Each structure stands twice: as structure tokens, then as C-alpha cells.
Amino acid sequence: MAKDRFDIKEKETMNLLTETMVIVDKETGVNYLYVGRGYGGGLTPLLDADGKPIITKDGYKK
Template identity: 50%
Template sequence: MAKKDKRFISIYEQSSFATATEILVDKETGIHYLYHSSGNSGGLTILVDREGKPMITTVFPKDE
């Protein structure tokens, strides 16, 4: 079975005792997402620029 490519890649991670923050990029659309979790809850949102437009990238780091 061939390894399936990951659609989302993590470009930033920060965590402490019970919280974690991560920036993910969708490799199909290039849109950046912010994920934050604390304890048993979490949330995901699109990152936007100063004009309110979604942050989009076309350059992706090589997968590990």
C-alpha cells in the first residue's frame, strides 16, 4: 500500500503543560489555519491578513 500524502502540514508549533497552538497549511488551497487547544477543548480558524483576506501560500516546505 502506498503512503498517502498528507493534505495539511504544520509550519509552527508551541505547547506548554495543557495548551497547544499550531499553524497548519492546506497543501491543496495554500490557506493557513490556526489551531489552539487547552485541556479538553480546542478551536480552528482561518488566518487572515490586514485586509481580512485569507493568508495563502504557494511555497511549501519539504515533507519530512
Template identity: 50%
Template structure:
């Protein structure tokens, strides 16, 4: 599991946000974190389907 996720954007919308990709599925996530709190959510397109990184999408 150590290599399953890749940071693809470390300079996100604001400090404390990261975009990561699941290399097994290609699904992209937004990770937001501040001090001791945070959240993770899937990024979706205009139709509500998960955004996929074409390098990993199957």
C-alpha cells in the same frame, strides 16, 4: 486526507497553538488546543483575505 495538512509552526504564540497549512489550497490556519477543548480559525491579512502559503497557493 492524511497528507492534506502540514504543521508549519509548532512553537506558536503560546503553548497549545499550532499554525497549519492546507496543502491543496495554501490557506493557513491557527489551531488552539488545551486539554479537551480547542478551536481552528483561518488566518487573514489586513484586508480580511486568507493568508496563503506561497508553496501551495494556486
């Protein structure tokens, strides 16, 4: 996997142990939500109302 494949679109730190990020895959444009808390965390694709992945059009490599 390329080091520069993913881009952090938004980042919010809620307290010392909790942060959320929206991460974009630059090759596919798919948006992911990452939530980290303490020593744990989770990553999931962001979905629209129809259950399809949210795509950032300018996230694609040209």
C-alpha cells in the same frame, strides 16, 4: 480527505495543556491557526489586514 493534505508549519507548546499550531492546507495554501487547551480546541483561518486568508504559495500541490 487525504491523510497528507495538511502540514504543520509552526507548533508551540505553552504548558502541559495549551498548544498552538499554524497548519497549512497543501491543496489550497490557506493557513489556519489551531489552539488547543485541555479537552477543547479551535481552528480558524489566518487573515491578513484586509480580512483575506493568508496563502502559502508553496503550499499548493503541483
